[in-house]
Amino acid sequence: MSLTLTMRSAPEVPLEAEVLSPERFEGMSAAQAAEAAVLYGNRRAQLGDFFSIEGKGDGELRLVGDCTRVKRIGAAMTRGRIVIEGDVGMHLGAGMSGGTITVQGDAADSVGHEMLGGQIVVKGNAGHLVGSTIRGGRVGIRGGEIIVHGNVGNETGTGMRRGLIAVGGYAGDFTGANMLAGTIVVLGQLGWRSGAGMKRGSIVSTQPAELLPTFRYACTYRPVMLRLVLAHLREQGLPVTDAHVHGRYRRWSGDAVEDSRGEILLLEHSERAAA
Numbered sequence: 392m393s394l395t396l397t398m399r400s401a402p403e404v405p406l407e408a409e410v411l412s413p414e415r416f417e418g419m420s421a422a423q424a425a426e427a428a429v430l431y432g433n434r435r436a437q438l439g440d441f442f443s444i445e446g447k448g449d450g451e452l453r454l455v456g457d458c459t460r461v462k463r464i465g466a467a468m469t470r471g472r473i474v475i476e477g478d479v480g481m482h483l484g485a486g487m488s489g490g491t492i493t494v495q496g497d498a499a500d501s502v503g504h505e506m507l508g509g510q511i512v513v514k515g516n517a518g519h520l521v522g523s524t525i526r527g528g529r530v531g532i533r534g535g536e537i538i539v540h541g542n543v544g545n546e547t548g549t550g551m552r553r554g555l556i557a558v559g560g561y562a563g564d565f566t567g568a569n570m571l572a573g574t575i576v577v578l579g580q581l582g583w584r585s586g587a588g589m590k591r592g593s594i595v596s597t598q599p600a601e602l603l604p605t606f607r608y609a610c611t612y613r614p615v616m617l618r619l620v621l622a623h624l625r626e627q628g629l630p631v632t633d634a635h636v637h638g639r640y641r642r643w644s645g646d647a648v649e650d651s652r653g654e655i656l657l658l659e660h661s662e663r664a665a666a
Contacts, residue, residue, distance in 0.1 A: 413471025
């Protein structure tokens with residue numbers, strides 16, 4: 392039986408709860424879990440002050456209720472599973488290296504920043520800085536995958552080095568800025584200045600986009616690699632169509648200020664293809 396935490400008393404200020412990681416509760420009873428320390432504002436508190444807890448730690452945590460003021464859930468987790476039945480606060484899965492996190496609602500800023508591995512799935516929308524560096528850092532995610540079914544804010548994948556970020560809706564400005572490697576797939580609209588300063592890696596969108604003048608058209612083709620990625624994302628429940636999988640993509644090389652070794656792939660639509 393998994394350990395289930397149901398929000399009983401919503402925090403009035405952010406609750407720092409990096410303790411909410413499956414491996415930290417393995418073998419614990421509900422009473423033991425309730426004594427786990429958290430930081431509430433500037434004072435120490437216990438999980439039991441905010442959550443009703445049932446079950447036993449067996450590698451899975453289930454959080455039920457509005458957790459928008461609960462930060463750092465799953466930070467640095469290495470294994471196990473977290474399921475959140477509601478919305479969640481900032482820094483979800485920060486620095487995680489393994490395991491899976493599923494959010495049935497929306498997520499705040501900085502989902503999976505600097506993660507090393509594992510999987511994060513957000514069924515709703517997510518905020519800014521998905522899979523990015525922390526402020527002042529240089530390297531974003533270095534492995535794993537983040538899948539957001541809805542929309543995301545600005546600076547998704549900033550400094551990304553490896554891994555996969557996929558967005559079912561639109562993405563804000565500066566998607567893939569300073570990207571070092573990896574793949575970002577956006578099924579909706581890309582915001583302004585996508586790929587600014589990117590060194591390598593791939594940004595993909597199925598919609599037209601206004602690109603920086605430092606990106607140059609290279610060719611139009613059907614990327615084999617992309618078919619495999621999109622087939623995987625369709626299995627994950629994103630609205631990937633056959634036209635996305637088998638379509639032709641216009642390849643733009645950039646950013647020229649970084650030797651143009653990165654690429655942005657934009658799906659060629661039927662009216663353009665017929666021209």
